[in-house]
Amino acid sequence: MTMKGVWRQWALLFVAVAMLGCSKDEDPKPVAITAADFEGEWSITTYKLAGTDETATLSEFTFEIFSNGDFLVNKNGQNDSYGSYEVDEATKVLTVDLTNPKEPSKVINGTWQVYEKTDDSMTLKSFEQGEKKDFVLTKI
Numbered sequence: 165m166t167m168k169g170v171w172r173q174w175a176l177l178f179v180a181v182a183m184l185g186c187s188k189d190e191d192p193k194p195v196a197i198t199a200a201d202f203e204g205e206w207s208i209t210t211y212k213l214a215g216t217d218e219t220a221t222l223s224e225f226t227f228e229i230f231s232n233g234d235f236l237v238n239k240n241g242q243n244d245s246y247g248s249y250e251v252d253e254a255t256k257v258l259t260v261d262l263t264n265p266k267e268p269s270k271v272i273n274g275t276w277q278v279y280e281k282t283d284d285s286m287t288l289k290s291f292e293q294g295e296k297k298d299f300v301l302t303k304i
Contacts, residue, residue, distance in 0.1 A: 194256040194277035201281060202229045202249065202258070209285075210300035213271070221268045226304060237262070237269050244269060258288070271297065 206229065208222045228236040229249065237245045247262035258276040265273055276299075280287040284303040289296070 192279045194279055195281050196253065197251055197256055197258060197278050197281070198253060199231065199233070199249075199251045201278075201286070202251070203231050204229060205304040206301040207304055208299055209302045210298065211271070212296075212298040214296050222271070225269055227272075227301075235260075237272075239269070247273075272299075 206227045211219045211222050224239050226238045233248050245266055250259045256277055260272050262273050274290050274292045276288040276290045278286050278288050286301045288299045
């Protein structure tokens with residue numbers, strides 16, 4: 165084998181190894197969150213249950229989230245229910261606990277992770293009890 169052939173094989177081997185070493189990360193990672201990220205009044209602009217759009221079931225609801233860990237659920241401007249929330253900054257988990265939850269707003273109960281966050285919107289996901297739930301919250 166000539167020197168040119170050896171270099172060609174090395175170049176092909178290098179390219180093959182480089183291509184195999186690259187992987188496309190399609191699984192989004194949760195972003196860092198703090199309790200302050202959630203303070204304010206929010207509406208649900210997208211709600212998907214197992215990939216099916218269920219936004220209309222929660223379109224009448226808004227959520228007032230307070231810095232002390234409490235929140236109110238309002239339906240058409242009237243208080244519907246209330247609860248508490250906790251943010252675990254280390255695990256990037258939001259835990260929501262509605263007191264006396266009602267349909268359909270009780271779907272917000274549980275643990276959530278935030279996958280996208282701006283000053284006025286957040287994308288949350290939950291995978292509890294075999295159900296995949298996705299929310300997009302928009303600040304009002």
